[in-house]
Amino acid sequence: MEFRYLPMTDEDKQEMLRTIGVESTEALFSDVPEKVRFHGELNIKKPTNEPALLKELADLSRQNVSLKSHVSFLGAGVYDHYIPSIVDHVISRSEFYTAYTPYQPEISQGELQAIFEFQTMICELTGMDVANSSMYDGPTALAEAANLSASQTKRKKIIVADTVHPESRQVIASYAKGPGLEIVEIGHKEGMVDVEALQAEIDDNTAGVIVQYPNFLGQIEPLAELQQLLEKEKAMFIVSSNPLALGYLTPPAAFGADIVVGDTQVFGIPTQFGGPHCGYFATTKKLMRKVPGRLVGQTTDEDGRRGFVLTLQAREQHIRRDKATSNICSNQALNALASSVAMSSLGKQGIKKMAWLNMQKARYLRQRLKEQGVESVLRGPFFNELVVDIKMPVAEMNERLLNKGFIGGYDLAKTYPEFATHMLVAVTENRSKDEIDAFAKEMGDIHG
Amino acid sequence: MDKQDFPLIFEHSKLGRTSYSLPELEIEGFNLKEEIDPVYIREEAPELPEVSELQIIRHYTALSKRNHGVDSGFYPLGSCTMKYNPKMNEDVARLEGFSHIHPYQDTKTVQGALKMMYDLQTSLAAITGMHEVTLQPAAGAQGEWTGLMMIRAYHEANGDWNRTKVIVPDSAHGTNPASATVAGFEAVTVKSNERGTVDLQDLKRVVGEDTAALMLTNPNTLGLFEENIVEMAEIVHQAGGKLYYDGANLNAIMGYARPGDMGFDVVHLNLHKTFTGPHGGGGPGSGPVGVSEELARFLPKPILTESNGEYYFDEDRPDSIGRVKPYFGNFGINLRAYTYIRTMGAEGLKKVSEFAVLNANYMMRRLQEEYELPYTQHCKHEFVLSGKRQKKLGVRTLDIAKRLLDFGYHPPTIYFPLNVEEALMVEPTETESKETLDGFIDTMIQISNEAKENPELVQEAPYHTVVKRMDETTAARKPILRYNRES
Numbered sequence: 018m019e020f021r022y023l024p025m026t027d028e029d030k031q032e033m034l035r036t037i038g039v040e041s042t043e044a045l046f047s048d049v050p051e052k053v054r055f056h057g058e059l060n061i062k063k064p065t066n067e068p069a070l071l072k073e074l075a076d077l078s079r080q081n082v083s084l085k086s087h088v089s090f091l092g093a094g095v096y097d098h099y100i101p102s103i104v105d106h107v108i109s110r111s112e113f114y115t116a117y118t119p120y121q122p123e124i125s126q127g128e129l130q131a132i133f134e135f136q137t138m139i140c141e142l143t144g145m146d147v148a149n150s151s152m153y154d155g156p157t158a159l160a161e162a163a164n165l166s167a168s169q170t171k172r173k174k175i176i177v178a179d180t181v182h183p184e185s186r187q188v189i190a191s192y193a194k195g196p197g198l199e200i201v202e203i204g205h206k207e208g209m210v211d212v213e214a215l216q217a218e219i220d221d222n223t224a225g226v227i228v229q230y231p232n233f234l235g236q237i238e239p240l241a242e243l244q245q246l247l248e249k250e251k252a253m254f255i256v257s258s259n260p261l262a263l264g265y266l267t268p269p270a271a272f273g274a275d276i277v278v279g280d281t282q283v284f285g286i287p288t289q290f291g292g293p294h295c296g297y298f299a300t301t302k303k304l305m306r307k308v309p310g311r312l313v314g315q316t317t318d319e320d321g322r323r324g325f326v327l328t329l330q331a332r333e334q335h336i337r338r339d340k341a342t343s344n345i346c347s348n349q350a351l352n353a354l355a356s357s358v359a360m361s362s363l364g365k366q367g368i369k370k371m372a373w374l375n376m377q378k379a380r381y382l383r384q385r386l387k388e389q390g391v392e393s394v395l396r397g398p399f400f401n402e403l404v405v406d407i408k409m410p411v412a413e414m415n416e417r418l419l420n421k422g423f424i425g426g427y428d429l430a431k432t433y434p435e436f437a438t439h440m441l442v443a444v445t446e447n448r449s450k451d452e453i454d455a456f457a458k459e460m461g462d463i464h465g
Numbered sequence: 466m467d468k469q470d471f472p473l474i475f476e477h478s479k480l481g482r483t484s485y486s487l488p489e490l491e492i493e494g495f496n497l498k499e500e501i502d503p504v505y506i507r508e509e510a511p512e513l514p515e516v517s518e519l520q521i522i523r524h525y526t527a528l529s530k531r532n533h534g535v536d537s538g539f540y541p542l543g544s545c546t547m548k549y550n551p552k553m554n555e556d557v558a559r560l561e562g563f564s565h566i567h568p569y570q571d572t573k574t575v576q577g578a579l580k581m582m583y584d585l586q587t588s589l590a591a592i593t594g595m596h597e598v599t600l601q602p603a604a605g606a607q608g609e610w611t612g613l614m615m616i617r618a619y620h621e622a623n624g625d626w627n628r629t630k631v632i633v634p635d636s637a638h639g640t641n642p643a644s645a646t647v648a649g650f651e652a653v654t655v656k657s658n659e660r661g662t663v664d665l666q667d668l669k670r671v672v673g674e675d676t677a678a679l680m681l682t683n684p685n686t687l688g689l690f691e692e693n694i695v696e697m698a699e700i701v702h703q704a705g706g707k708l709y710y711d712g713a714n715l716n717a718i719m720g721y722a723r724p725g726d727m728g729f730d731v732v733h734l735n736l737h738k739t740f741t742g743p744h745g746g747g748g749p750g751s752g753p754v755g756v757s758e759e760l761a762r763f764l765p766k767p768i769l770t771e772s773n774g775e776y777y778f779d780e781d782r783p784d785s786i787g788r789v790k791p792y793f794g795n796f797g798i799n800l801r802a803y804t805y806i807r808t809m810g811a812e813g814l815k816k817v818s819e820f821a822v823l824n825a826n827y828m829m830r831r832l833q834e835e836y837e838l839p840y841t842q843h844c845k846h847e848f849v850l851s852g853k854r855q856k857k858l859g860v861r862t863l864d865i866a867k868r869l870l871d872f873g874y875h876p877p878t879i880y881f882p883l884n885v886e887e888a889l890m891v892e893p894t895e896t897e898s899k900e901t902l903d904g905f906i907d908t909m910i911q912i913s914n915e916a917k918e919n920p921e922l923v924q925e926a927p928y929h930t931v932v933k934r935m936d937e938t939t940a941a942r943k944p945i946l947r948y949n950r951e952s
Contacts, residue, residue: 078562127532291792351745
């Protein structure tokens with residue numbers, strides 16, 4: 018079998034072995050004790066040639082229903098948004114995707130500057146002073162924020178609204194076990210965090226309070242009220258935020274947030290079955306030296322030219338080892354680049370327009386569903402998602418919708434027992450009037 | 466902005482320029498202001514750039530030219546396995562039925578994706594000799610933490626609450642001790658011996674009733690195989706601890722040895738290293754974790770399972786450490802790795818390790834005359850030189866690295882591992898030709914000669930890059946972490 022990624026010829030090999038002074042490559046493995054040597058053949062599939070493998074995998078991909086083959090109203094943290102064609106063209110420049118972390122600034126100015134621009138865009142959207150070069154995803158960024166609040170305040174209790182994404186809450190709980198944090202969940206009142214219950218939970222051991230804006234149920238949480246509550250507290254105000262919504266909504270910084278995190282999947286990153294997406298982490302100047310992950314800073318070279326470097330590395334694992342602020346090493350740089358291109362493409366006006374389109378179209382669906390007798394159950398202001406009571410199991414509805422070419426919404430019964438027959442429906446700018454009309458009609462017909 | 470500066474995207478911005486093409490509204494708009502309290506409506510728009518499509522393309526194309534990737538030239542960055550990233554993998558990852566599927570779709574509608582994931586899990590288990598694999602962790606460091614949390618859960622399930630320490634060699638990656646801390650353990654260092662491998666006496670000294678685990682990279686970060694692995698496994702297991710395998714260096718041993726057979730209980734892999742998921746300028750990666758049968762019940766939920774040819778997620782795992790990452794891991798990267806494994810098969814992967822090791826040994830033997838080689842036995846896929854001799858001439862390893870830039874090379878990893886003075890860690894990978902290796906070796910020899918004859922030449926390098934050496938001190942002292950229009 019030929020292997021196109023392996024360039025050494027037999028002649029090369031012989032010459033190299035002579036230089037090394039051994040008879041065969043086998044001799045180079047003489048330090049592997051016989052007891053642990055593997056002599057069989059790995060039990061995996063045989064090597065496959067390019068055309069055959071490409072065909073097989075293309076066939077496999079066609080076994081999946083996709084957001085392109087069907088019309089989707091599924092969101093719940095992952096969205097089908099407009100991706101400008103240029104995004105993939107830029108991230109396909111192999112100088113970007115075949116590079117690694119820019120340790121050598123002289124030959125990595127492209128990546129470093131792109132990250133510096135990303136950091137700036139995240140600061141602009143969130144209103145925060147500092148943003149890092151990216152995290153794995155929104156939920157792990159949130160877990161890092163919780164841990165940071167605990168180490169900074171030297172307290173152990175984290176209060177989380179149950180309107181925060183269920184998987185974010187699960188990830189926070191997993192990360193909390195290391196430092197031994199106590200996680201307290203606060204219920205909701207009509208889809209918004211129960212502010213009174215939250216207030217009652219805050220005590221001298223509270224390190225951080227976490228809400229999502231807009232929240233998992235699509236509602237715009239009352240950050241102004243929470244700000245009043247938290248202003249006089251030492252506990253940190255941590256907000257997880259869909260950055261697209263911030264094109265229209267007041268940024269969390271205006272409400273005194275200490276840490277703002279989220280996922281930039283909404284900007285130029287395909288859903289790809291949930292990953293890789295791209296977490297962001299933004300905070301105040303005060304916490305700048307506690308930020309997890311890479312930071313890029315501006316400086317000058319010996320000739321006084323502006324340039325960029327990785328900076329404040331004394332926070333990081335490769336320098337501080339067990340005292341580092343986080344164990345994160347690789348991040349989501351390429352996806353941060355994709356989001357930067359998408360954000361540049363939208364610009365100052367486009368981002369507002371895109372957020373606005375989402376809000377308009379979601380309201381149109383709400384109205385059409387209502388006409389069909391399917392009621393939206395939450396009354397508060399919302400972004401692009403709504404909770405509707407379909408009076409039947411969501412799985413059953415979704416199966417019937419699938420037959421009509423739709424991917425229905427998220428089944429809230431999975432995580433919210435109080436919403437046993439409720440569907441979380443997302444509407445993005447990508448849905449046309451015809452699609453919304455047809456979906457509402459189908460829902461109404463099935464709902465009967 | 467100074468004339469000589471390369472512009473930021475914001476510096477191309479002009480009021481009223483656009484580059485978007487959003488769908489139409491098509492309906493009569495709703496009055497949002499009636500419904501939303503004005504305090505939540507943004508007053509000042511975020512300062513995103515206002516640029517045209519061509520401006521964006523020119524900007525990022527120019528930036529890409531200011532960046533060195535594997536496709537630009539040799540990238541022997543030790544411990545990072547900068548091998549060729551196959552283009553076919555990129556095409557597969559962009560197939561619509563993979564790139565545009567949603568994690569909350571009914572599993573019946575994503576059987577193709579699940580089949581791929583299941584096959585990948587099984588293949589990785591076979592390659593590592595482990596019982597079961599999770600694809601959830603996003604990267605190597607997250608895999609380390611995941612593995613340690615499982616080890617922690619295992620000890621706790623045995624009522625063994627006093628195992629608070631994780632042993633790491635002095636040559637370990639920084640993520641190892643950092644992950645131990647995040648998992649709630651205390652990191653303890655074990656020393657290396659004169660052969661560059663773990664000192665068994667010191668291991669016996671630090672191991673004890675408080676040992677939760679030993680984390681080991683094998684071959685280690687010096688590129689040396691831990692020959693005493695069988696004894697080490699015995700020492701740690703006898704003390705009741707578990708053995709953790711950092712898979713950063715798996716590229717050296719595929720088909721030759723498996724962590725599972727060496728006695729490791731938990732293994733993480735870096736799919737962006739060994740299995741060609743591209744490095745992306747820093748990520749995304751993917752860090753699957755394999756475990757022994759004994760630890761399988763602690764794997765993160767949900768677990769991808771197969772029954773009668775149908776794939777589904779098993780949530781009913783009461784002993785699981787929980788979820789470590791939203792959804793199902795970095796699917797897009799896992800898909801690239803799967804494509805690579807299917808391209809190579811068992812035969813190809815073994816050749817990968819054979820040539821990775823051959824290349825490293827060849828370079829090491831040719832370079833050891835000019836550069837100090839602290840450990841002289843055969844190396845595996847990488848080796849570490851010391852710049853001690855050159856330092857005596859006033860030329861530091863940093864200078865050598867900067868001089869390499871002038872010849873179009875990405876330098877090796879420098880000043881790591883920490884137990885080698887002026888370290889230069891070289892990992893050629895198997896995808897480089899002999900001509901490339903020879904070219905790099907000749908350049909390294911030339912730089913060594915320059916250090917003897919004209920040290921200033923090396924000390925002041927680089928000369929041919931788009932910027933010269935950067936003022937990193939000021940960057941850290943007076944951090945500027947974002948663009949401000951005023952400044």
